[in-house]
Amino acid sequence: MPERRKSATNPDLLATALFDVAAESGLENASVREVAKRADVSIGAVQHHFSTKDEMLTFALRTLAERMLSRLTQSPAGTDPHVVLFQALSQLLPLDEQRTREAHVLAAFAIRAVTSESLAEIRRTMLFTIRTGICAVLIGIRLPEAETRAALLLATVDGLALDAIGNPGMYPPHYLEYALESQIKLTLHDMEIPDALVSRG
Amino acid sequence: MPERRKSATNPDLLATALFDVAAESGLENASVREVAKRADVSIGAVQHHFSTKDEMLTFALRTLAERMLSRLTQSPAGTDPHVVLFQALSQLLPLDEQRTREAHVLAAFAIRAVTSESLAEIRRTMLFTIRTGICAVLIGIRLPEAETRAALLLATVDGLALDAIGNPGMYPPHYLEYALESQIKLTLHDMEIPDALVSRG
Structure with a gap:
């Protein structure tokens, strides 16, 4: 009509x-x-x-990224790095209907960014902002290799979201929370990780 | 013509x-x-x-999954779990042109699986097969929480691939290799991870 x-x-x-x-x-x-x-x-x-359609997609991704980042950077209660990281990064996991929809659409944009520079630019800024935020927490407690640990923690969250969105039965919310807690614990464990493990000859 | x-x-x-x-x-x-x-x-x-188009996509994903899994399960030289895991999982990272194309298309199929049960089924089987393979390596060296560590290691690889495909400049191959090595080292570190870190009240 x-x-x-x-x-x-x-x-x-x-x-x-x-x-x-x-x-x-x-x-x-x-x-x-x-x-x-x-x-x-x-x-x-x-x-x-x-x-153009690309202009519309770019605006939509920027809107979604701003909404997710604003929740991520809301100051959580307390200063325990476990809690701070858990509260922030659990915003990126499909733990309820809203976050499941967001994780799905954000991942779809990440794929589309491969063939769209304007989407890639927003995606890059979003990854960089989150990695920097995680890194600040890790540097605050003087962990070695903070950059690498931050990139791995973010990758784990992105990967859990990707693995879960098509398989909610295999990755139910309580399992995702437990997995995130476990990766945070691995991340915060004070061990050296910089030496090369595998020789490339 | x-x-x-x-x-x-x-x-x-x-x-x-x-x-x-x-x-x-x-x-x-x-x-x-x-x-x-x-x-x-x-x-x-x-x-x-x-x-139907869905039938064509399903066949194409099955073909891609079989090709990637067959490389993953090729018996690597030696039995050092670091090397075994690195050689297998580096097949999933965008370390060269072929693997970059595969990582891109595989991730696109993972998104599409959200709205296609036949794609979701293949994706589920692929994730389960890889997780089980990682788990077998971890159980072989009697690590506690092998299932969780395996799921996290696979998620990290999937997340690194997703984060990298739209941002090759931010995640160049040598960085991805170093990140994978680092996560393997965190994974193989013999520490307890099962206790809940964050109380949910």
Whole structure:
């Protein structure tokens, strides 16, 4: 019913519509047409804000990244590094419906970033921001190899999310929490890790 | 030039064509039409083997999973668990052009598995097979919590691959190798990890 459709909208509503389409039927279905339909606006209204699909995807990823990062950086209660890292990084795991949708769409954007420099730029900034935040916690307790430990902890969270989103039965929420706790404990264990383990001849 | 196109082909060639399209322009572009074009066959020849796109994707993922798993399970030289795990799991990291393409396409299939049960089934089997293989190595040296350590090690590799494919500059091959070595060292360190670190009240 075209007469119900608004001829103008704001980009945040379009980003929400894109997120919903991507979470429910995959990022590959988040076309200008589908986003317009979901937001109940005309195709022209979407094109008014975004002249290309890539521009629309870029705005949607930036909106999602900002939302996730703002939760991640909320100051948690206490200063125990275990608790600080757990509270922050559990925001990235599919522990409830909202985070499951976010983990799915964020991972889909990460794949799409391979063929889109503007998406890759946002993804890179997001990874760098989270790694830097983890690193600050580790440096605060004078752990050696803080950069490497931070990259590994973030990779573990990203990998758990990726492994879990298609297999919720194999990775239920309590298991994911336990896995995150375990990796944090491995990360915070004061051992040297820099020497090469495998000779490359 | 339709006259050059073969009217029949074999499904392995179509799986290769699908992989090439997905590696170069994204899994979302691996349509029946694009796969036919890449394989230089008619659309009808593709439809002869696969009655739906999902069937074609499922066959292509199974082919990719078998190829990657067969490399992973090749018996490496020596029995040092560090070396065994490194040689096997480095097959999953984007350390060269072939593995970069594989990591990209495999991760894209993992996302797509969220909305396709037949893809999810293959993904589940692949994760289970690799986790079981890692677990066997850890149990062989009597490490406690072998299941959890195995899941974390696999998640770290999957996460490193995901973080790296869109950001090759941030995760160059020598860094990925060093990160994998470091996580293996954390994994093989004989420490208890089972107690809950964060109380959930």
